[in-house]
Amino acid sequence: MENTKNKKVPYSLMKSELYRMCYPVPENTVKNRINLIIFENRSNNYPEWKNKPKESIIKTQYVEKNELIEYFETYGLPDGLEF
Numbered sequence: 001m002e003n004t005k006n007k008k009v010p011y012s013l014m015k016s017e018l019y020r021m022c023y024p025v026p027e028n029t030v031k032n033r034i035n036l037i038i039f040e041n042r043s044n045n046y047p048e049w050k051n052k053p054k055e056s057i058i059k060t061q062y063v064e065k066n067e068l069i070e071y072f073e074t075y076g077l078p079d080g081l082e083f
Contacts, residue, residue, distance in 0.1 A: 006080055006081055006082040007080055007081055007082070008081070008082060008083070009065075009068055009069065009072060009077075009081055009082070009083055010065075010068070011065045012062060012063060012064055012065055012068070013063055013068070014061050014062060014063070015031070015034060015061050015062075015063060016061070018030060018034060018063060018068075018071075019031070021078050021081070022075075022078050023078075025075075033071065033074075033075060034063060034067070034071055035058040037067050037070050037071055037074075038057065038058055038060065038063065038067055039054050039057050039058050041064075041066065041067050041070070042057050043057060069083070
């Protein structure tokens with residue numbers, strides 16, 4: 001049995017890093033999933049973003065920790081990561 005140490009989920013990262021992290025899953029699938037989570041999270045939790053269009057909210061490249069955790073809880077952790 002291999003004794004490999006898993007890395008902790010990062011506090012934040014760029015979308016491009018998330019795409020690489022989830023590699024066998026197609027980039028468009030990961031992009032659509034994380035954009036939906038970002039839109040729902042930020043439009044519900046930040047009052048100043050409430051009336052912004054979806055395109056302006058999801059164009060960000062930065063993914064926050066709570067959005068990463070929701071993504072990984074929903075779709076599973078990539079190999080080598082743990083909470």
